[in-house]
Amino acid sequence: MNVHAPITLTVAEQALLNAFDAAAGELPGDAAVISARDRLLHAVRVEGLPTRRVEAWHYTDLRALLRSVPAADPAASAKVVAPLVEGAHVLSILDGKASTKGAPKGVSVASYGAALTAGTSAADLAERGADDAIGRLNGAFVKDGLAITVGSDADLSSPIEIQVAQSRGQSHVRLPVTVEEGVTATLIERHISTDDAPSLVTAVTDLTVGKGADVTYVIVQQQGETDSHLGQIRFTIGQEAKLTLFVINAGGKLVRQEIHGVVTGEGSNLTLRAVNLMGGETHTDVTFTMGHDVPNTTSTEIIRNVLFDRARGVFQGQIRVAPDAQKTDAKMACNTLLLSDDADLSAKPELEIFADDVQCGHGATVADIDPTQFYYLQARGIPAPKARALLIKAFVAEIVEELDDEPLVEALESVIEAWLDKHSI
Amino acid sequence: MLEIKNLHAKIADTETEIIRGLNLTVKAGEVAAIMGPNGSGKSTLSYILSGREDYEVTDGDILYNGESILELDPAERAAKGIFLAFQYPVEIPGVATMQFLKVAMNEQRKARGEDELTTPDFMRRVKDAAGKLQIDPAMLKRPLNVGFSGGEKKRAEILQMALLEPKLCVLDETDSGLDIDALKIVADGVNALRSPDRATIVITHYQRLLDYIVPDTVHVLYKGQVIKSGDKTLAHELEANGYADVIGAAA
Ligand SMILES: Nc1ncnc2c1ncn2[C@@H]1O[C@H](COP(=O)(O)OP(=O)(O)O)[C@@H](O)[C@H]1O
Ligand SMILES: [Mg+2]
Numbered sequence: 001m002n003v004h005a006p007i008t009l010t011v012a013e014q015a016l017l018n019a020f021d022a023a024a025g026e027l028p029g030d031a032a033v034i035s036a037r038d039r040l041l042h043a044v045r046v047e048g049l050p051t052r053r054v055e056a057w058h059y060t061d062l063r064a065l066l067r068s069v070p071a072a073d074p075a076a077s078a079k080v081v082a083p084l085v086e087g088a089h090v091l092s093i094l095d096g097k098a099s100t101k102g103a104p105k106g107v108s109v110a111s112y113g114a115a116l117t118a119g120t121s122a123a124d125l126a127e128r129g130a131d132d133a134i135g136r137l138n139g140a141f142v143k144d145g146l147a148i149t150v151g152s153d154a155d156l157s158s159p160i161e162i163q164v165a166q167s168r169g170q171s172h173v174r175l176p177v178t179v180e181e182g183v184t185a186t187l188i189e190r191h192i193s194t195d196d197a198p199s200l201v202t203a204v205t206d207l208t209v210g211k212g213a214d215v216t217y218v219i220v221q222q223q224g225e226t227d228s229h230l231g232q233i234r235f236t237i238g239q240e241a242k243l244t245l246f247v248i249n250a251g252g253k254l255v256r257q258e259i260h261g262v263v264t265g266e267g268s269n270l271t272l273r274a275v276n277l278m279g280g281e282t283h284t285d286v287t288f289t290m291g292h293d294v295p296n297t298t299s300t301e302i303i304r305n306v307l308f309d310r311a312r313g314v315f316q317g318q319i320r321v322a323p324d325a326q327k328t329d330a331k332m333a334c335n336t337l338l339l340s341d342d343a344d345l346s347a348k349p350e351l352e353i354f355a356d357d358v359q360c361g362h363g364a365t366v367a368d369i370d371p372t373q374f375y376y377l378q379a380r381g382i383p384a385p386k387a388r389a390l391l392i393k394a395f396v397a398e399i400v401e402e403l404d405d406e407p408l409v410e411a412l413e414s415v416i417e418a419w420l421d422k423h424s425i
Numbered sequence: 426m427l428e429i430k431n432l433h434a435k436i437a438d439t440e441t442e443i444i445r446g447l448n449l450t451v452k453a454g455e456v457a458a459i460m461g462p463n464g465s466g467k468s469t470l471s472y473i474l475s476g477r478e479d480y481e482v483t484d485g486d487i488l489y490n491g492e493s494i495l496e497l498d499p500a501e502r503a504a505k506g507i508f509l510a511f512q513y514p515v516e517i518p519g520v521a522t523m524q525f526l527k528v529a530m531n532e533q534r535k536a537r538g539e540d541e542l543t544t545p546d547f548m549r550r551v552k553d554a555a556g557k558l559q560i561d562p563a564m565l566k567r568p569l570n571v572g573f574s575g576g577e578k579k580r581a582e583i584l585q586m587a588l589l590e591p592k593l594c595v596l597d598e599t600d601s602g603l604d605i606d607a608l609k610i611v612a613d614g615v616n617a618l619r620s621p622d623r624a625t626i627v628i629t630h631y632q633r634l635l636d637y638i639v640p641d642t643v644h645v646l647y648k649g650q651v652i653k654s655g656d657k658t659l660a661h662e663l664e665a666n667g668y669a670d671v672i673g674a675a676a
Contacts, residue, residue, distance in 0.1 A: 371479075376515035379475045380525075380585065381503035381533035390528065394519025398568075401519070 007048045015069035016044060019170065020140060023072065027143055030119030040127065040140040049133060056131040059314040059346045060285040065254050066228060070198045073169035078194045080163060084220065084411040088161040088188065091146055096171030098144045106154030112145030112174045124174065124206065134232045134258055138172050138202040145174035150185045159186035159216075159408065166223070168197035174204050177217075181210040181238075186408065187217050191231070193224035193251065200228045207235040209243045211265060216244045216405070220415060223252040225280065232258040237297075239265030246403065247274040248412060249284050250419040256285040263290075263297040270299040275396045275416065278311035278343070279423040285314035292321045292328040301332040304396045307343035308423050316348045317362070323354040332362040337395050339368065389420055426624045427451040427474075427593055431485035434473050443469045445649035446485070451593075451642075454621040458635055458660060459628045461646035462668050467628045468512055470646070471597045475509040476502045489593065504536035506592030510582040510599050512628075517569040522581065525569045526551060530588055554587040558614050575602030583614040594618065594625045600634035612637030632664035645671050 009017070020041050027037060049066060050057035076095035083090050089104045103109040115121040125139035146162065164173060179185050191201060201223065209215045223229050229252045237243050249255055261270060270290065278284045290299060305313050313336070321328045334347045349362040369391050377387035393416060400412050427450065434444040443466045451457045461467055473480050474487065476499035486493050494502055517525070530550075531541045542550070555562060558580050570578050579599055586594055596615065600608055615625065615638050627638055635643075635657065643659040644651045645668070652675035653659065663671065 372515050373517050375477055375479075375499060376511070376517070377525075377529075378499035379477075379503055379509055379511075380529040381500050381536065381589065382529055383500045383532060383536075384498065386528070386532060387500070390520055390525075391517070394517060394568075396519075398519035 012066040012069045028113050028116040032122035033116050036122050036125040037140045040136045054131050069200050070169050076167045076169050078165035078167040083161040085159050085407050087158045090161050090163055093164045093173050098146045104155050106151045108149045110147040112147050134230045138204045141172035142174050147176045150179045150183050152180055156185050161188040164191045165194050166199045166201050167194045168199050170200040172202045176206045178208040179213045179215045182212045184214040190220045192222050193227050198226040202230045205233040209237045209241045211238040212240045214242045218246045221249045227252050228254040230256050235261045237263045237268040240267040242269045244271040249276045254283050259288040261290045263292055266294050266296045268297050272301040273399045274303045276305045277419045278313050279308035281310045283312045287316040289318045292325045295326045298329040302399050303334040305336040308339050310342045313345040318350040321353045321355050321358050325355050326357040328358040330360045334364040336366040338366050426453040428488040433484035434480050434482045437479055437481045443649050451624045456625045456640045458640035458643045459646050465646045466649040467646055471509050471595045504533045508586050508591030508594050510596045512597040514570045514578040514582050516571045518571050520569050522565045522569045558584050576607045583611050592623050597628045632660050635660050
């Protein structure tokens with residue numbers, strides 16, 4: 001055991017330990033799971049939440065930013081809402097409690113809580129590393145979730161929406177999602193808040209994209225103004241498979257979405273697109289790591305940030321190319337529209353390349369609205385506020401429209417419009 | 426319709442005066458050509474008419490239908506019927522041309538207290554106008570001006586003009602970058618809008634466009650002033666002899 005000087009727990013850390021004590025009897029799991037949970041929580045107890053001294057958390061000092069943690073609330077009352085895309089198959093997790101109902105034909109859905117009880121999932125609870133605070137918290141507290149397998153006979157004319165709705169208190173969910181060989185599927189993981197009380201949600205998704213599969217996975221985070229959201233998706237992409245991962249952050253007070261991927265199959269492709277809409281006094285962090293571990297794989301990443309008010313944004317993007325991953329083609333861009341002098345964005349793109357025959361690049365831009373475009377729209381009779389809103393929307397719509405799925409594009413654009421309507425000046 | 430009186434204007438935040446005591450009157454129904462060598466202030470004048478903030482009027486006035494427009498912002502001027510076809514139309518990624526047209530038309534209607542267009546009515550208007558200008562409907566689905574050729578951009582400007590039905594049209598070098606066929610199509614588009622209650626200012630430094638859009642008056646702009654005015658024969662003189670004589674006589 002490492003020797004740590006005892007730390008003085010923050011209010012939030014103490015609340016987490018209290019929550020664990022309060023829930024200990026109800027947290028599902030066999031002996032292996034229980035000991036994994038104890039170990040994870042012990043790490044929180046002795047190390048506390050990560051501060052800026054931990055490199056991965058340098059721009060998001062979780063210990064300072066997470067001011068409080070709401071206790072589980074018996075008055076929690078989340079209900080299912082209409083899916084983003086009309087006709088989508090809705091699988092719900094309401095205030096942390098998953099329902100296995102609603103799966104289309106060919107898609108198997110099992111309770112993750114049951115898997116914990118049965119003891120088949122202790123291994124999943126391991127952290128990614130000592131700096132994996134999200135994995136740690138989620139592993140210690142996870143109570144339920146959905147294990148989803150999309151099989152080759154699945155009927156997927158409509159997308160699947162995994163609706164994680166939280167009213168108040170805290171929830172910690174897991175989503176192991178497997179898309180089998182050759183399957184084309186669209187899944188939407190949507191996080192919503194159904195009342196104004198503060199909540200804390202942690203969500204860990206393990207996505208496996210099978211050989212030759214073509215998966216569009218969308219994470220739409222629309223939590224409330226007082227909510228904290230700590231999300232993590234880990235994925236692997238099999239041979240000749242394609243993953244389009246689209247992340248929209250349009251809510252939350254303190255948000256960190258981690259994306260950790262490994263391309264394990266030759267000829268595979270990742271398209272990552274993220275739209276981060278930030279306003280008020282909020283903090284939103286998207287942290288991405290990607291390992292190109294085999295030859296002949298491609299990835300493109302485009303992150304578009306819009307910041308109003310006193311918002312703080314963070315993008316960390318790291319692409320690693322393994323020594324024998326020749327012919328890797330990876331391009332990452334982070335573009336920011338900074339609409340307030342009091343807002344701030346930190347971008348940290350990194351390439352770690354150990355192969356010689358690769359094409360990799362990254363770029364970051366920060367700008368305000370283009371004055372010439374703004375003038376042009378006004379000269380056509382579009383009043384300044386509307387012209388501004390059009391240009392802000394255009395900045396993010398550009399990457400949404402790349403999605404080759406009209407109902408999905410419209411649904412995501414309406415999420416963006418609804419957010420902009422509330423935040424425009 | 427338009428009266429520019431002793432207009433002085435500089436680039437905002439600098440002391441560089443570009444328009445230096447310019448006088449010009451354009452009546453309803455008139456087509457006025459403004460000619461002049463490069464750098465004489467033609468585009469600047471068009472920007473000032475449209476209300477671009479980069480320029481500051483330091484003296485004089487611009488009256489439109491008898492009222493000063495100096496206090497109006499660009500959108501208000503557009504809603505009152507002032508339209509500028511840009512020398513360099515601006516590319517706007519992420520805004521589909523169709524969507525832009527609809528917003529512009531409806532915002533102007535709103536500002537004038539008119540009802541918004543229904544979608545079928547809007548579609549029909551666009552289809553008609555685009556057809557006349559031989560614009561491929563596929564182009565209208567693309568983001569505004571993005572990846573358009575020079576000629577497509579100019580046609581798109583005239584399409585906007587036809588749809589917005591302005592009262593004062595200012596065309597800044599609409600002929601540049603057009604081959605002769607495209608030039609004729611654009612000129613037909615402009616001529617179709619000629620009417621007794623509408624005025625047009627055609628800015629060009631070639632006589633060529635004026636063979637197709639025949640002006641009632643021609644004005645020579647040099648160093649921020651109108652140094653000579655005349656009828657369409659003045660354009661032919663300039664074509665034959667260049668600007669040197671006119672400039673020399675004015676100096
Ligand atoms: N925003 C600006 N900044 C600096 N110089 C400008 C600006 N606008 C116009 N000018 C200068 O003013 C003069 C007139 O330009 P312009 O109106 O474009 O002329 P024209 O259209 O007649 O060719 C030129 O010398 C040009 O360089
Ligand atoms: Mg010019």
